Amino acid sequence: MTRIKDVKITCHICGTEYEGSVLMSSNSMTGAPDIKPLACPKCGAPAKQVHPETHSAATTDILTALLKDKNKAVAILCEYSRNDTDVDEWVKMMKERNLNEWEKSNEDFLKDAETNKMESYAGEFKGQAEKIERLKELSESGNLASKIDEIASEAKKCLEEEKSKYQV
Numbered sequence: 001m002t003r004i005k006d007v008k009i010t011c012h013i014c015g016t017e018y019e020g021s022v023l024m025s026s027n028s029m030t031g032a033p034d035i036k037p038l039a040c041p042k043c044g045a046p047a048k049q050v051h052p053e054t055h056s057a058a059t060t061d062i063l064t065a066l067l068k069d070k071n072k073a074v075a076i077l078c079e080y081s082r083n084d085t086d087v088d089e090w091v092k093m094m095k096e097r098n099l100n101e102w103e104k105s106n107e108d109f110l111k112d113a114e115t116n117k118m119e120s121y122a123g124e125f126k127g128q129a130e131k132i133e134r135l136k137e138l139s140e141s142g143n144l145a146s147k148i149d150e151i152a153s154e155a156k157k158c159l160e161e162e163k164s165k166y167q168v
């Protein structure tokens, strides 16, 4: 199914308010409609729609990226932050994330997927279980917090660059 949502955006660079449509999902049979990524009509900065106060589950994206590719984690953290306050908020949420609870709920999802013979989902949850295990190891050795601080300071640099690029 193709779903399009109308959204209101306040530009994080210049404060301009604007409206636009975003593609939530598309039908692979009919192809994706031509919806361009939203950007501010005044300064051209790309719209940022994932915020710490509304998308707490997105810590998963950043933490799992951190395991594989630091630069990717920085890019995601920068994309999900409008300013340094957002970065600090993500840092807090990532450090406070309860890895045991995450592991437990992932195990439940995996069991469900196996019971219902949904193999591709089961594969995904198995992959996720390995990542959670590695995050737990990092956390126990005390290295997770310093890695999070490291990507946070780079994401702040990324935000500064973005600001100087678009500010009018």
Ligand SMILES: [Zn+2]
Pocket: 011, 012, 013, 014, 015, 016, 040, 041, 042, 043, 044, 045
């Ligand atoms: Zn703007």
